Amino acid sequence: MGTPREAAPPSEAPGRGMVGRTVTTALPLYLTMLASTVGGLVDTAVLGRHATASLAAFALTMAVYVPATATVAGTMRGVMPFVAAHDDDPDALVPVVRDTMWLGIVTGLLGALAVGAVPLLGLVSGVPQQTLAELGALPLLMAASVLVAAVGNSATSTLVGLGHSKLVMRAGTTGTAAAVVLSLTLVNGIGSFDGFGLIGAGIAMLVSSLISASVAHWGLRRPAVLAGRSLSPGRPQARALIRLAGVGVPLAATVLIKFAVLGVLAIAAARVGTVSAAAHSIAVSLAGLMFTAAVAIGQAIIPLMAPFLKVKDVRGMRAAVRAGVTTALGAVVLLGVALAVLRIPVLSFFTHDPDVRHTLMALLPLVLLVALTDALQAVFGFGLVAMRNTVPSLLAFAVCYGLLALAAAPLSAQGGLRALWFALLAANTLLAIAQASFFHQRSSRLAGPPARPEMDAPDVTVPRNVGP
Structure with missing residues (x-):
């Protein structure tokens, strides 16, 4: 068993100290989200300068990619209370972490299928052929990015549940920085390198997801409660996955x-x-x-x-x-x-x-x-x-x-x-x-339940639970 983290005694009404702790934990998460937004704007700006047709194809893919990744992230947030409940018990926490990884893999595969189907969805919805022809391998690259991001979310959700938001910020900002540098380099090229255009943007996002997920999973080894523990997923446990998914x-x-x-x-x-x-x-x-x-x-x-x-x-x-x-x-x-x-x-x-x-x-x-x-x-x-x-x-x-x-x-x-x-x-x-x-x-x-009467007063009728 690990050493429990100190917490405010439940009988005390927390005040400004709790607000301060909220700000301390939330600020790195907010900065991470802002950095991700800026990275997305860079992709759009770079592709807009490259070619209008490329930007249209990118927008079509992002119309599916963004809801898919947001849905995966929403699902993975559901594991946070399970993690927080065992923040002082490594024996109980490790199985939750492994189940979280499997949930990330399952949801990531579903999201990847949706993004991979962008050409078919565009064809059915009447998207111009010129835009569809411009897609190339982008949907496949973005589908892989969804899966990798989902696996990364399994780590970041665990870290948030443990209150280690700075490690989440490190993973997010590292991935975003890589995305910005790679987008500027791979889309329009640099020097004698002409760039890959739209495919370059897909490669940049996939590599960014890989870097962010790697840093996040590296960060899982930092909290004391998980130090020295094996975090390999092992075999999936259906009941545990259903409980998390619930x-x-x-x-x-x-x-x-x-x-x-x-x-x-x-x-x-x-x-x-x-x-x-x-x-x-x-x-x-x-x-x-x-x-x-x-x-x-x-x-x-x-x-x-x-x-x-x-x-x-x-x-x-x-x-x-x-x-x-x-x-x-x-x-x-x-x-x-x-x-x-x-x-x-x-x-x-x-x-x-x-x-x-x-x-x-x-x-x-x-x-x-x-x-x-x-x-x-x-x-x-x-x-x-x-x-x-x-x-x-x-x-x-x-x-x-x-x-x-x-x-x-x-x-x-x-x-x-x-x-x-x-x-x-x-x-x-x-x-x-x-x-x-x-x-x-x-x-x-x-x-x-309300406190029971003393043992030496057996004749006192104890009311059933009447709430707070």
Whole structure:
């Protein structure tokens, strides 16, 4: 048995110290996500300079690759509470780590199949032949990248569950740096080397995934609880995989629902007009930048809640989530203020069209409110993840975003882009309320039974569990 990490006593109400721990754990995760976003922008910019047809083929592949990798990542986040529950017990933790690797392999193969089918999907959906002909071996390279990234996610999810977010940042930033350097070199070439064009971008992303996964798995040897232990996957255990998937698959489904409905909103915005479509796309990117901070914070509270979950301390669990909510609100407000102050240079970076900038300026308050409510629902959702209870989140997303999808077209037709974003705000607000309600309801059920009377008072009737 390893030495247990010190945790705040469950009977004490954590305060600023817990918020500080949340920030310390979440910040490296957020920086990792930002670095990955920058790397993706570099790929797009390099290919755009190479050839329009190459960029179109890349965009077609990414339309499947991004949801596939996001779904895999969502599934793998479901293992974090299982890891956090055994952060002081190597004998119990090692089997979880091995099962996590197998879950990464299985989900990675499914994602790879989807990305590998891009040419067929493009043919069925009527993509121009010129774009399909440009694909070449890119779908196969990207399919391999999905599989490698999934195996890497098995390591990073384990590290997040153990609270070692700096090791995750090391893996992510190393892979992103490699992707940027290789993209700049392999796409357009350097010196006498002419480059590989679109295939170069695929090679860069695959090598980047390999480097990131390798560094992450190397990082698994660093935590004391796993030091000296064999982490080879061994034989897959079907029951264990099903248990992990029972938490991760609903998470992945919520990701798919969100991607699908945001696609519906993009179509509704495009029907309003070209300016609205462009403004909507930029607004979604800005909101996503702020929401990413909430995702990092949500992951950070999972190891924070683990000591309280072990002893069924509802007060401590809720304090951890409150710390996450406080941190998320602070992060979104801070980013929102920065966006408001720097709105002119920021919006000019995205577009030179004065009509699009004017539309965005009017939309900014709504964008900030949407990001705020989205952050709230995410933190409460990760509180449910920590309790291994993700089905309620899936149901809430299905209802709230399902209604949003149905209302998108008529609302945009009647009220334009503002009506669409008001609807998104309403959906996120309802979702935040639902997630908070589910979290409080489920956490109440985890309360331990009331203390039994002393043995020398056998005649006292003991009431059944009445909750906290």
